[in-house]
Amino acid sequence: xxxxxRILMGPGPSPVSQRVLRALGAPTLGHLDPQYLAIMxxxxxxxxxxxxxxxxxxxxxxxxxxxxMECVAVNLIEPGDxxxxxxxGVFGTRMKDVMERCGAxxxxxxxxxxxxxxxxxISAALAAHPKVKLxxxxxxxxxxxxxQPLTGLAELVHxxxxxxxxxxxxxLAGHELRVDEWGIDAIYSGTQKCLxxxxxxxxxxxxxxxxxxxxxxxTKPQSWYLDVSxxxxxxxxxxxxxxxHHTAPINMTYALHEALTIVLEEGLDVRIARHATxxxxxxxxxxxxxxxxxxxxxxxxxxxxxxxxxxxxxxVRRRLLEDYGIEIGSGLGPMAGKAWRIGLxxxxxxxxxxxxxxxxxxxxxxx
Amino acid sequence: xxxxxRILMGPGPSPVSQRVLRALGAPTLGHLDPQYLAIMxxxxxxxxxxxxxxxxxxxxxxxxxxxxMECVAVNLIEPGDxxxxxxxGVFGTRMKDVMERCGAxxxxxxxxxxxxxxxxxISAALAAHPKVKLxxxxxxxxxxxxxQPLTGLAELVHxxxxxxxxxxxxxLAGHELRVDEWGIDAIYSGTQKCLxxxxxxxxxxxxxxxxxxxxxxxTKPQSWYLDVSxxxxxxxxxxxxxxxHHTAPINMTYALHEALTIVLEEGLDVRIARHATxxxxxxxxxxxxxxxxxxxxxxxxxxxxxxxxxxxxxxVRRRLLEDYGIEIGSGLGPMAGKAWRIGLxxxxxxxxxxxxxxxxxxxxxxx
Numbered sequence: 064x065x066x067x068x069r070i071l072m073g074p075g076p077s078p079v080s081q082r083v084l085r086a087l088g089a090p091t092l093g094h095l096d097p098q099y100l101a102i103m104x105x106x107x108x109x110x111x112x113x114x115x116x117x118x119x120x121x122x123x124x125x126x127x128x129x130x131x132m133e134c135v136a137v138n139l140i141e142p143g144d145x146x147x148x149x150x151x152g153v154f155g156t157r158m159k160d161v162m163e164r165c166g167a168x169x170x171x172x173x174x175x176x177x178x179x180x181x182x183x184x185i186s187a188a189l190a191a192h193p194k195v196k197l198x199x200x201x202x203x204x205x206x207x208x209x210x211q212p213l214t215g216l217a218e219l220v221h222x223x224x225x226x227x228x229x230x231x232x233x234x235l236a237g238h239e240l241r242v243d244e245w246g247i248d249a250i251y252s253g254t255q256k257c258l259x260x261x262x263x264x265x266x267x268x269x270x271x272x273x274x275x276x277x278x279x280x281x282t283k284p285q286s287w288y289l290d291v292s293x294x295x296x297x298x299x300x301x302x303x304x305x306x307x308h309h310t311a312p313i314n315m316t317y318a319l320h321e322a323l324t325i326v327l328e329e330g331l332d333v334r335i336a337r338h339a340t341x342x343x344x345x346x347x348x349x350x351x352x353x354x355x356x357x358x359x360x361x362x363x364x365x366x367x368x369x370x371x372x373x374x375x376x377x378x379v380r381r382r383l384l385e386d387y388g389i390e391i392g393s394g395l396g397p398m399a400g401k402a403w404r405i406g407l408x409x410x411x412x413x414x415x416x417x418x419x420x421x422x423x424x425x426x427x428x429x430x
Numbered sequence: 431x432x433x434x435x436r437i438l439m440g441p442g443p444s445p446v447s448q449r450v451l452r453a454l455g456a457p458t459l460g461h462l463d464p465q466y467l468a469i470m471x472x473x474x475x476x477x478x479x480x481x482x483x484x485x486x487x488x489x490x491x492x493x494x495x496x497x498x499m500e501c502v503a504v505n506l507i508e509p510g511d512x513x514x515x516x517x518x519g520v521f522g523t524r525m526k527d528v529m530e531r532c533g534a535x536x537x538x539x540x541x542x543x544x545x546x547x548x549x550x551x552i553s554a555a556l557a558a559h560p561k562v563k564l565x566x567x568x569x570x571x572x573x574x575x576x577x578q579p580l581t582g583l584a585e586l587v588h589x590x591x592x593x594x595x596x597x598x599x600x601x602l603a604g605h606e607l608r609v610d611e612w613g614i615d616a617i618y619s620g621t622q623k624c625l626x627x628x629x630x631x632x633x634x635x636x637x638x639x640x641x642x643x644x645x646x647x648x649t650k651p652q653s654w655y656l657d658v659s660x661x662x663x664x665x666x667x668x669x670x671x672x673x674x675h676h677t678a679p680i681n682m683t684y685a686l687h688e689a690l691t692i693v694l695e696e697g698l699d700v701r702i703a704r705h706a707t708x709x710x711x712x713x714x715x716x717x718x719x720x721x722x723x724x725x726x727x728x729x730x731x732x733x734x735x736x737x738x739x740x741x742x743x744x745x746v747r748r749r750l751l752e753d754y755g756i757e758i759g760s761g762l763g764p765m766a767g768k769a770w771r772i773g774l775x776x777x778x779x780x781x782x783x784x785x786x787x788x789x790x791x792x793x794x795x796x797x
Binding site: 064065066067068069071073075076078079084085086087088089090091092093094096098099102105125126127128129130133157160161164165253255261262263283284285286287288307309310311312313314315317318320321324384390395 | 431432433434435436438440442443445446451452453454455456457458459460461463465466469472492493494495496497500524527528531532620622628629630650651652653654655674676677678679680681682684685687688691751757762
């Protein structure tokens with residue numbers, strides 16, 4: 064088993080540095096070992112910095128990004144709760160499905176895939192459904208590359224007494240994201256995007272309003288594995304000491320520790336600026352080739368472009384993979400066969416990768 | 431971050447070999463990369479060998495052992511279903527909780543912690559609750575070290591038209607376990623016990639009767655993340671090709687691939703016999719020191735003994751950890767403060783470890 068050294072420029076996983084790969088292979092500790100608990104505490108502290116939050120309840124869920132989405136949903140929703148979900152791609156669609164499985168009555172706020180929501184649209188949705196308890200929205204729609212602005216939303220949502228929930232799987236550490244300042248009540252992300260750690264953990268954070276909701280629950284969350292009332296006793300300890308819940312993914316925690324250390328060494332602002340610069344460099348090159356972006360407001364870490372007329376979608380991706388060892392993503396859902404998704408995430412957002420993928424596309428597309 | 435090289439002789443995680451740690455750090459592939467899918471297919475094939483099953487639907491759930499338990503529960507239970515759960519320790523207790531959260535009406539079949547269930551007890555429970563749709567039992571109760579015999583159970587359960595569900599977290603690859611021959615309909619395990627892989631994945635297998643139940647569901651499983659109707663399209667592909675579900679934990683899959691390769695190189699029978707031999711060697715040594723086993727029928731990979739009168743539970747464990755770098759487990763639930771749990775799992779079930787832990791205990795306990 065010798066996996067090839069791919070250049071991962073798809074929608075994630077993103078390239079993982081040697082430092083992180085080496086951390087993965089450090090000796091396995093027990094999940095209650097004082098050394099491991101210290102490492103986990105540092106991971107939670109670093110996650111707070113990266114989320115820009117002081118939320119005590121900030122930790123990595125023991126699963127991939129979708130487990131983080133489900134963790135937020137099962138803990139904050141009780142059967143019969145009305146919620147609003149913004150749907151403009153795969154992940155909003157999934158959020159609706161996940162929340163319905165929790166017994167929520169979901170009011171879908173929809174727009175064209177690739178577009179984002181305006182404050183007016185969200186305000187109107189809240190006015191139409193005054194009893195909603197939660198509004199969920201995707202900050203970075205990985206399926207379309209659309210970048211949803213979040214400022215000003217919390218005020219609208221909180222005015223209705225609802226919680227503001229954000230999917231930040233592809234934006235954390237690659238885009239401006241300010242959990243406390245933007246009034247986000249619960250948020251989840253993944254390790255395999257702009258943190259450049261392998262997939263396997265899903266950082267989440269719950270703010271004070273979410274904690275009030277958790278404490279007021281009349282029913283147990285439907286998931287034992289993701290029940291935050293138990294998880295917080297393991298991750299945050301507190302006066303009563305640590306309480307064993309499940310066996311955390313020890314070595315993945317090492318990798319996340321190293322990945323977060325790298326993020327903070329670079330500096331969050333510098334890293335976010337680097338994602339912007341690399342996005343602009345790629346964009347200029349792609350547009351020079353006559354390729355165009357699909358979303359109205361593109362994410363920096365994920366660039367979703369139309370497959371040009373006459374090009375063979377799968378054939379081009381296969382040549383990129385086989386001749387260059389470069390992975391890019393295909394379109395999803397209604398964009399299948401019509402879009403390519405080029406990721407510039409974390410360790411992969413470099414001049415080297417941008418110029419290489421541009422050169423490869425020029426060669427393959429003969430442009 | 432330099433984790434110490436512990437000798438993990440607790441209830442798991444177990445010691446991880448250098449081969450597996452190195453596999454963890456191999457270059458990250460995309461989750462839809464043909465190379466990765468080939469590795470995943472090999473993992474599923476090897477899991478079938480280790481479970482001794484031909485079940486097509488055999489794969490590692492992207493979470494730790496408790497995620498496997500939850501995966502089996504959310505897929506096989508619909509609200510209102512009556513089930514029987516055998517409770518003789520922490521994990522049976524948890525199975526009841528997990529299944530109740532799925533809407534099951536759980537009939538608890540209880541016995542003293544450390545004891546196991548007889549065919550007669552199970553037969554009587556089935557007779558008392560003729561409408562049950564599932565019986566769940568723990569093969570290897572990690573909290574007490576009790577080893578539940580499983581032969582003959584399937585016939586009783588199937589005669590009632592119910593499914594036979596087994597928790598094999600601590601027994602897989604360390605004890606005799608024959609999924610097909612023993613008529614097990616659904617089973618889950620963990621990677622961090624006798625497979626000697628870090629925690630983070632939970633091997634599961636669903637047999638033909640379970641598939642009938644899955645296909646007959648009237649409701650969606652309450653978990654999207656663990657919904658087997660979607661997972662089977664990713665893991666098993668089949669005529670319709672692979673369908674993306676979630677981003678699998680790539681590097682953990684490498685580790686499991688290497689761990690399973692090592693199991694099959696050694697040979698499953700040889701490995702199981704080694705666990706028996708090492709258990710006997712430890713047992714002889716402990717009993718010579720006047721220490722006694724708590725369960726009536728002890729597991730080989732997990733040895734649960736009483737804390738001797740006059741010994742300081744936490745103090746002894748601390749000295750083992752600090753002076754010897756050996757981790758053993760404490761008692762859980764009603765056994766807190768009264769039991770030690772010594773694991774001899776996978777890579778850790780060696781003469782070297784057995785004789786070392788005996789020497790260390792002799793020194794610390796002055797016996």
